[in-house]
Amino acid sequence: xxxxxxxxxxxxxxxxxxxxxxxxxxxxxxxxxxxxxxxxxxxxxxxxxxxxxxxxxxxxxxxxxxxxxxxxxxxxxxxxxxxxxxxxxxxxxxxxxxxxxxxxxxxxxxx
Amino acid sequence: xxxxxxxxxxxxxxxxxxxxxxxxxxxxxxxxxxxxxxxxxxxxxxxxxxxxxxxxxxxxxxxxxxxxxxxxxxxxxxxxxxxxxxxxxxxxxxxxxxxxxxxxxxxxxxxxx
Numbered sequence: 001x002x003x004x005x006x007x008x009x010x011x012x013x014x015x016x017x018x019x020x021x022x023x024x025x026x027x028x029x030x031x032x033x034x035x036x037x038x039x040x041x042x043x044x045x046x047x048x049x050x051x052x053x054x055x056x057x058x059x060x061x062x063x064x065x066x067x068x069x070x071x072x073x074x075x076x077x078x079x080x081x082x083x084x085x086x087x088x089x090x091x092x093x094x095x096x097x098x099x100x101x102x103x104x105x106x107x108x109x110x111x
Numbered sequence: 112x113x114x115x116x117x118x119x120x121x122x123x124x125x126x127x128x129x130x131x132x133x134x135x136x137x138x139x140x141x142x143x144x145x146x147x148x149x150x151x152x153x154x155x156x157x158x159x160x161x162x163x164x165x166x167x168x169x170x171x172x173x174x175x176x177x178x179x180x181x182x183x184x185x186x187x188x189x190x191x192x193x194x195x196x197x198x199x200x201x202x203x204x205x206x207x208x209x210x211x212x213x214x215x216x217x218x219x220x221x222x223x224x
Contacts, residue, residue, distance in 0.1 A: 004153075036215075043115065044154070044202070044215040089153050098144065098167070099213065101153030 002027040002092045004102035009087075012108045013080055021075040021105045023064075023090035031092040033057075033066050033073040036101070038087045047075075047088070080109045115216035117203050123222045124193055131189045132219045136205030143186050144213060145178055146202040147171065154202050160186060193223045 007022040025033065034049040035057070048057035053068035062077045073090060085108050091101040116135040124130050136143050141162050146154035157176070159167045162183035172178075175193075180186040190197055200220050204213040 041217075043217045044204075046212045049212075091153070098146075098156035098159060098169075099154075100156075103151065103153050 002031065002094060002100040004091050004100055006088075006090050006102035006105050009104070009106035010108050011105060012110065015082055015109055015111050016079045017109075019075070019077040019080045019084075019107065021088055021090075021107070023073045023075065023102060025071050025073065025090070025092050027071075027092045027094060027100075029094055031094040033064070034091050034093060034099070035062070035064055035073075035075050036089045036091065038089070038104075040086070044089065049093075080107070082109045082111050085109045115203055115205055115214050117201075117216035117219050119219060120217065121220045121222075123224060126195060126223055127192055129189065129191045130193060130221060131187055132201055132221075134186045134188070134203030134205075134216060136185070136203070137207075137214055140205035140207045140214075141183065142206045142208070142213075143180055144204040144206075145186070145188055146204065148200040148202055148218070149198075157188075157201075190221075193221075195223045197221060198223045 004025045032051045035047040036044045037047045038044050048059040050057040050066040056065045064075045087104045087106045089101045089104045118133045143160040145157040148154045156169050158178050160180040175191045178188045200218040202218045204215045206213045
């Protein structure tokens with residue numbers, strides 16, 4: 001089955017720092033890839049998604065590029081804000097029934 | 112529409128008791144999913160409904176677990192004879208098609224003592 005590996009957290013950054021959260025996957029076929037975010041006290045929300053190789057998903061200043069050759073989908077943001085503090089989940093969507101999530105990476109941004 | 116609603120938000124129960132959780136999906140979403148999330152882990156798939164039909168169950172869903180979605184609207188997840196290992200956050204999500212965004216509820220946190 002599918003599996004997703006994310007860098008362990010917590011990741012602690014100062015405001016306006018550059019963010020990278022690494023994510024690699026194994027999957028059969030050609031899955032879509034996604035990042036979900038969970039803010040404190042809230043449910044999971046889709047942050048961005050890419051459906052095929054070399055596609056770039058972007059939202060709220062975050063970006064991730066679907067790299068088939070390295071089976072990666074790293075999340076980046078050029079300048080983080082305190083409000084970005086949350087837990088970020090990478091995952092695959094093979095179009096079957098369920099999504100496969102990584103274990104999550106907690107981001108803490110300090111003012 | 113207020114999104115996916117789950118009740119209760121928290122449940123503490125004694126080992127061996129039965130518990131039932133409820134999920135109200137977004138109106139007109141025909142797909143409904145249950146996931147379980149333990150501390151420090153991502154959500155793990157439990158089961159999936161399309162309308163009232165339960166189409167897939169994970170091996171994580173032991174015979175103590177049962178889920179229903181009568182009339183294709185709200186869903187319930189029941190755990191019989193709870194064990195300490197059942198302590199987790201139980202998440203519900205809904206979508207209107209398989210290739211669109213799944214919207215998650217805030218979850219029900221179960222603690223078995």
